[in-house]
Amino acid sequence: MEQERFGSFSLEKLFAMNDLSQVGAVYNRECFIISCDPGKEIELFKYPCKINAFILVICSEGEISLTCNLNSCEIKKNTLFFCHSGAIIQLKSYTACQLQVIILEEEFLKNLNIDVKRILPYYPYMQEMVLIDLPQDESTFIKDLLDKAALEIVHSSAKPYYHDMVKALIHSLAYKILNIFIDFFLAQLSANRMSLNHGEEYFKMFISLLMQHYKSERSVGFYASKLNLTPKYLTTLIKKVSGRSAADWIDEYVVLEAKALLKYSDMSVQQIAYYLNFSDQSFFGKYFKKQAGVSPTVYKMQK
Structure with a gap:
């Protein structure tokens, strides 16, 4: 306080x-x-x-x-x-x-x-x-x-x-x-100078799973099941350790990848949408704009 x-x-x-x-x-x-x-x-x-x-x-x-x-x-x-x-x-x-x-x-x-x-x-x-x-x-x-x-x-x-x-x-x-x-x-x-507590262990495992599956899986339930936890408990643990929810981390990871592809690759917006396992370009566009504040097309055109 x-x-x-x-x-x-x-x-x-x-x-x-x-x-x-x-x-x-x-x-x-x-x-x-x-x-x-x-x-x-x-x-x-x-x-x-x-x-x-x-x-x-x-x-x-x-x-x-x-x-x-x-x-x-x-x-x-x-x-x-x-x-x-x-x-x-x-x-x-x-x-x-x-x-x-x-x-x-x-x-x-x-x-x-x-x-x-x-x-x-x-x-x-x-x-x-x-x-x-x-x-x-x-x-x-x-x-x-x-x-x-x-x-x-x-x-x-x-x-x-x-x-x-x-x-x-x-x-x-x-x-x-x-x-x-x-x-x-x-x-x-x-050197064992950093000891992970219960929540930090799960956070590390969650991020490790996220790095492997973010292109295809965006639901908290998927990661919770991999860790044998309920989605609610996983969200509570991640929030306590990092100050952000599991869903926030998933969105952050997906958007970071989308931004990198939009900025540095030759892939079209549609190709990026499919690469990141969105059902169509429109859904990807709405998702990206909600997280980044601009549409994928506008972001791609920005310096």
């Missing part, structure tokens, strides 16, 4: 309350990139705030102490910090640190059309925060990508391919981070 006392901030409100000349640059009010060098005073997150966006921090020098959802966290040199949208963040202290921070709204990530299917089994571990010690080369790689994106934002906003360039850099960054996450989670699981 204590978390409900904190106000919730959009990026628009966040940057309106801060002097951007001191903290970096903003892209389209959906992407907030911050570069902080030693000697700079950090005012951002000085007071506890709940941000409706994903936050990624990479520390190159020094050390920073903060709380995420009231849990203490120490970010040191070559450490990557990630927290989910809706987390409560407060900066507690820092020492001559060099930081790169990127804050992304969920809509911005969706517009990048990133294939996140392989990371879904690890979703429960990403609900609070993730803290990963990185090799120097990985840390440098991420820092360089963020620096390049910030430079494009500052110097290229009037150029015709400005948006495409920034999105391409962040697209590369996202896949790099996803690879780091998967390696980290697999290592943690193999």
Whole structure:
């Protein structure tokens, strides 16, 4: 209940309350990139705030102490910090640190059309925060990508391919981070440092089944029967672990695949509808528009 006392901030409100000349640059009010060098005073997150966006921090020098959802966290040199949208963040202290921070709204990530299917089994571990010690080369790689994106934002906003360039850099960054996450989670699981509770076990099995059958099966009942559960109980378990229902996950998976095919394949809308086991193009069109907000044809034509 204590978390409900904190106000919730959009990026628009966040940057309106801060002097951007001191903290970096903003892209389209959906992407907030911050570069902080030693000697700079950090005012951002000085007071506890709940941000409706994903936050990624990479520390190159020094050390920073903060709380995420009231849990203490120490970010040191070559450490990557990630927290989910809706987390409560407060900066507690820092020492001559060099930081790169990127804050992304969920809509911005969706517009990048990133294939996140392989990371879904690890979703429960990403609900609070993730803290990963990185090799120097990985840390440098991420820092360089963020620096390049910030430079494009500052110097290229009037150029015709400005948006495409920034999105391409962040697209590369996202896949790099996803690879780091998967390696980290697999290592943690193999070392038995992550123990799955009852609900998380079923969530992992559900996602594994979904990855195998999403092209042909979209009913919660199918997956529940495979797990020897009732649809109602499966929905309850999945909702408790992930905050989303089993039906939501099924829809998300199908729409992710549909978007990828519409954007990158030569298949027609009708071919995609049949490939994803819809009875006809019209039914697929209604389903896709309900989930994505636009028709498959409009989405296919969009850059």
